[in-house]
Amino acid sequence: MIVFDLKCGSKGHVFEAWFGSSADYEQQKARGLLTCPMCGDADVGKAVMAPAVGAKGNSRPDPAPAAAAPEKAAPVAMSGADQAKMQAFVDALAQAQSKVLEESTWVGRDFANQARAMHYGEQDRSSIHGDVAPDEARALIAEGVEVAPLPFPVIPPHAKN
Known part of the structure; x- marks a missing residue:
């Protein structure tokens, strides 16, 4: 099985x-079944999606019991006005x-080090952004370092064409 994010051409709805x-x-696309x-738009194509990259086999935590898994929220249809407001x-x-x-x-992967250095007065404060693992971000927050995730992904400057 394979999963794709698809997007309709008329309204830009994205669905799985x-x-x-x-x-x-x-x-199915060639036969007009999508x-x-x-x-209900039949003009459907693949949407941009992040690749699924699995963790190393020896570092994966034990899965939580199925009973403890939170229920997923069901999608709610929005009116045209609501969609325009959301957009x-x-x-x-x-x-x-x-x-x-x-x-x-x-600052790339040096984000955590530089954020700590600024927090503890070892470096002048400035606005920085970069990469940090989720566990390291939680550790920064626990230390009182002021950090916040960006709402949208950022392409590193060296990766831009």
């Missing part, structure tokens, strides 16, 4: 779909992040 293989997806579950909100959030990043320095 499972297929037996990539060939199954191509066959439609948006929210608006305006997301656009404003993206613009705010872009402005913050313009005034910030990319």
Whole structure:
């Protein structure tokens, strides 16, 4: 089985779909069998999605019991006005992040070290952004270091074309 994020062409709705293989997806698309579950648009294609990268086999924590797993929220259909408000909100959030990043320095994997150095007065304070593992981010917060996740992914400067 393979899962793809799909996106309709008319309204930009993104949804998840499972297929037996990539060939199954191509066959269903060619036959016009794919439609948006929210608006019924038949103009559906693959959306950009993050790759699934598994953890090392020897570092994976024991899975939690199935009974303890939280229930997933069901999607809720929005009216056109609600969708427009949501899109305006997301656009404003993206613009705010872009402005913050313009005034910030990319420090990559050295983020945690530099954030600590600024917190403890070993380095002048400045606005930085970079990569940090979730456990390390929690450790920074526990120490009282002021950090916050960015709402949208950031492409490192060295990875841009």
